[in-house]
Amino acid sequence: MLRYGIIGSGNMGQEHIRYLKMLPDAQVTAIADPDREMRQAAASLAGPRTQVFEDYHDLLAAGLVDALVIASPN
Secondary structure (H helix, E strand, O other): OEEEEEEOOOHHHHHHHHHHHOOOOEEEEEEEOOOHHHHHHHHHHHOOOOEEEOOHHHHHHHOOOOEEEEOOOO
16 A cells, blocks of 8 residues: 655645545545645545645654655645
């Protein structure tokens, strides 16, 4: 199982979550976004075991991911 972290959970971040859920050996385990509503929407989409963080530094320090998708704005 490859554990993914998503940094940025707006439209593009949520789209990546949808695609990652289609992969049999992928799981979104962590999401980081400063916007609480976007974090909650993405966490609902990713599943109940996904941990959410306001700051991406905390996500990185948690040791929950093997790979990252960075979907933050330019």
